[in-house]
Amino acid sequence: MNALGAPDYAADFEPVRSAEREWITQRRAAAGLPPVNDDLVGLAFSGGGIRSATFNLGVLQALEAAGVLRQVDVLSSVSGGGYVASCYQWLRAHAPVPDEHSVFARKVAGGNGSVLDWLRSHGKYLIAQRGFSLWTLIASVLAAIFVNVMVLGPPLLIAVYGLTLGWLPFAWPQWLALPGSSIHDHHGFLLLLMSGAFCLLLFPLAAVAFAVLAGADGLASRAHIDRWRIGMGRLLVAGFALIGLGLIPVLARLGGLVEHMFSFEEARALGKHLSYLMPALGGVASLMMDKRKGGAGRGRWAMVGVTLLAYGVLILCYHLAVGHTWLHSTGFAVLLGLSLLLALVCNINRVSIHAYYRARLGVAFMPRLEGDSTTDPDGFRLDRIGPKLGAPLPLINATLNTTSSANTTLASRQGASFFFSPLYSGSTPTGFRNGESFADGHLALSNAFSISGAAVDPDMVDTRARAMSFLMALFNLRLGYWSANPKFADRRARFLP
Helix, strand or coil, X not given: CCCCCCCCEEXXXXXXXXXXXXXXXXXXXXXCCCCXXXXXXXXXXXXCHHHHHHHHHXXXXXXXXXXXXXXXXXXXXXXXXXXXXXXXXXXXXXXCCCCCCCHHHCEECCCCCEHHHHXXXXXXXXXXXXXXXXXXXXXXXXXXXXXXXXXXXXXXXXXXXXXXXXXXXXXXXXXXXXXXXXXXXCHHHXXXXXXXXXXXXXXXXXXXXXXXXXXXXXXXCHHHHHHHHHHHHHHHHHXXXXXXXXXXXXXXXXXXXXXXXXXXXXXXXXXXXXXXXXXXXXXXXXXXXXXXXXXCCCCHHHHHHHHHHHHHHHHHHHHHHXXXXXXXXXXXXXXXXXXXXXHHHCXXXXXXXXXXXXXXXXXXXXXCECCCCCCCHHHCEHHHCCHHHCCCEEEEEEEEECCCXXXXXXXXXXEEEEEECCCEEEECCCEEEECCCHHHHCCEHHHXXXXXXXCCCCCCCCCCCHHHHHHHHXXXXXXXXXXXXXXXXXXXXXXXX
């Protein structure tokens, strides 16, 4: 139970509603307003990055100057709107009783002018701090990529190497090899190839079964027929994808074909590098084609481009893995040990771009204030915003990724509304966890509104293509946050790889 007597976990929204009503009742008393009587007032700020933050800053200033803001019971925000809404909450937490001046007129520590001056000078929040530049941003992105590749790269190479071994009683069919080359062992790739061929061979049987089910009256329901349609589509995708993966050893031997056709010294090396550069460059060309046609990165050309890029990366991994002597070297053993160490020690939330994004947003919108040298803005907890301040109850909105949910409705929607507040954090699918115990009681205000603004992640609506998700996960291109399910947050802390 928290200070308001609310339970630590609520499976439905009613306890949350009751706790919020009690919180707002106390807020109104602190602000000198009459009790709640079905007259709650809410203010919502939408997203849109720094443009939304700038616009909503003006809205806050105008409402504050008119004396209307004290009437607001709930301040709901998302993404860019949450930047300035959280800034306001941070300032009110250090100015419980508003005076005739705006909270944005408060002085920033270090003689850097007012908060308003600070916000104006930190509009380019990613590189606005002293010492930060475009190179700082690039270095942070590259560091996140490097660390993630260090963790995932060695296991991926070992997995590819395992596919090159021979354990089956029959040989790789040499008629599949390109002229001038031969393939031995590689039975893992051969099984992938055979599985893909089996899926394609199974498709005609599935089509016949579908015709019988769909063509005969009363034999199958519409839902059953739709499942067959989905299954046939997945059968085709699996078939072509598995065949593509199985043919990697064939395409990787492009060097032998080039040497067979052209007799010059560097022919084999040229063909080897072309085997992964050609799909990669083809992917870049497809992405440029999508952009030229005015696409937003979600069109057919974009998906083809990303798939080719991912395929090029896998062929490059194959070339690195088939160097058996290198994989058995001391250097690779050290690299593998470092990979395991980083996987066990480094929290993905702290090494991804989310951490940089959060730090820069925190500096820009939660400046240290004059006369307050003890409070660390970065560690200021969301649940420290209490009703006695007289400020609105903050609701910071985010999206829960549900693409892998077993619930078909949630999986088809691909996301659910998730919110953070001093009282509860959660969503309808997960339930709601008390603010004092969610994230082990360490949910910072800066973390909450940074999660709200996370616009880039693998397996979102715009990045749900498997090739895109693979590349983004491999290169750690994410602004989102991994968190324990509120339903199970009271369990002993589990390992977060």
